[in-house]
Amino acid sequence: MTQASEATRATRRQHDREIVALAVPAFGALVAEPLFVMADSAIVGHLGTAQLAGLGIASALLTTAVSVFVFLAYATTAAVARRVGAGDLPAAIRQGMDGIWLALLLGAGVIVVALSTAPGLVDLFGASDTAAPYATTYLRISSLGIPAMLVVLAATGVLRGLQNTRTPLYVAVAGFVANAALNAALVYGAGLGIAGSAWGTVIAQCGMAAVYLAVVIRGAREHGASLRPDAAGIRASAQAGVPLLIRTLSLRAILLIATAVAARLGDADIAAHQIVLSLWSLLAFALDAIAIAGQAIIGRYLGADDAPGAREACRRMVQWGIATGTVLGLLLVLARPLFLPLFTSDSSVTDAALPALLLVALSQPLCGIVFVLDGVLMGAGDGPYLAGAMVITLAVFAPAALLVPVLGGGLTALWGAMALMMAVRTLTLWLRARSGRWIVTGATR
Structure with missing residues (x-):
């Protein structure tokens, strides 16, 4: 060696x-x-x-x-x-x-x-x-x-x-x-x-x-x-938070639109959507934990003027995100016969939920990349880009989701739109991470 x-x-x-x-x-x-x-x-x-x-x-x-x-x-x-x-x-x-x-x-x-x-x-x-x-x-x-x-x-x-x-x-x-x-x-x-x-x-x-x-x-x-x-410091904190507020509101809008569309599909579909969304949110906790680590670690490297260290840490955390997402996806597929009966005994709800759960499982590696890079860019203080990227994602997702009741496909199509949303986020975040423009060193950005 x-x-x-x-x-x-x-x-x-x-x-x-x-x-x-x-x-x-x-x-x-x-x-x-x-x-x-x-x-x-x-x-x-x-x-x-x-x-x-x-x-x-x-x-x-x-x-x-x-x-x-x-x-x-x-x-x-x-x-x-x-x-x-x-x-x-x-x-x-x-x-x-x-x-x-x-x-x-x-x-x-x-x-x-x-x-x-x-x-x-x-x-x-x-x-x-x-x-x-x-x-x-x-x-x-x-x-x-x-x-x-x-x-x-x-x-x-x-x-x-x-x-x-x-x-x-x-x-x-x-x-x-x-x-x-x-x-x-x-x-x-x-x-x-x-x-x-x-x-x-x-x-x-x-x-x-x-x-x-x-x-x-x-x-x-x-x-x-x-x-x-300190008035200046409080004002600076507020200004740094505005782009992240826009990002959060755009994400909340995506989740609200998904729920509203599911409600229009019928009682079985909205019930199944609630189950799938609950499980999706639970898996997100594991990936968000890595993102939180990314915020802290990347910020520290950039503050120390260590751009190579920040790049290497980003690369390693992405690997962690992909691996964790893959494991979570496999667990979701293997455990679905066990946990679905915990939520419902209605076969129509189960039938609607199963294909959507498979889409969620398949998209978990992408979710791993998204959560990690989201945390990395937050740690870098790259809020304006995150805000713009999420607005673009909302603009792509909204028409795709709203067309589901018109074109058909039920809950599976709706969660296909959710998978599309994660793919768009992956693309926008990966392009930013690859560009290196987020790497701004020093005690302040």
Whole structure:
């Protein structure tokens, strides 16, 4: 074995260790997040159908409101990681504090909107007369926790940028346990009903935010970083987040269009679509964990002025994405006879879901490439390109999906359009990664 090949192997092993060390805890934290809603649903479900329906509507609105601001985590990760790579920890933490202050300001604005428009938003979602009061109650109370939720996003980005994904895992698990306990105590023990579930979630989220803030503040004091709000820094964080907001809104539009089209295909198809989309989202958690590792690692290399290291890390993470996607696709194909009965016993739903699941399985290697390169470009601070690429993807997907009810093909054709969407994303992201234009070194982009 030559020295060059041995050096290459050593570099790959180093990248593998970094990816695993960051991705595995990140995956655990990602999986813990949807468990909040599951715990609330399990507890509220025993109160009655109307209460559960109200929770479903309010949770959908809250999830949408918070997910729109996921750029607080993404942009903060990239900015902090660059400073870490440059060896300037005080500036890295200062950058993170700007993101946290922005989260607090945005959260305050969302509270005002949510409290004043809650009944109208609930009606817009078509809530029944029996479910609407419960949905409004849950939405109004839970909106008080939105600033804490956004602080959690921003602070998670700070720790990821500092190459720490273990603390977010611990906080997420502790938050889930606290949320479940508080929900049970307040809903049944205190007899507060659905309001108790909302208050339990608010308290759990505020507790999580407090832990994150304690960690960040301790780091700021250790490194002499200022904790005061800085108007220029907050404005810069907001500007960096705008392209990622456009990207997120375009992606949400794609998912909403897919669901709307499935609803027009019939009850069996929309039921099958919900099953397939749930499984697709579950697989996305594993791939998104690698993307999170990519954000942190790429930002650090670029901040350290190590362009070759960033290229090599990108190449290795793409290999991880393809391999992980292939394994997930195979598992989906092999396990489909086992998990489909868990969702439904209706043969018409199963018949509609099976071909779509095969398309999902076949597209997983592409999904692996997309998620990884998405994370790499986020870590590089290449938000404007990501925004433009996602708008192009939406422009291709929308007509393809909307033509499904006209041309036929049912749910299989709809998920064929979803596979096309992933292919377009693969092409746009691969072209950008190959061009090298995303490689801009230095402590700031």
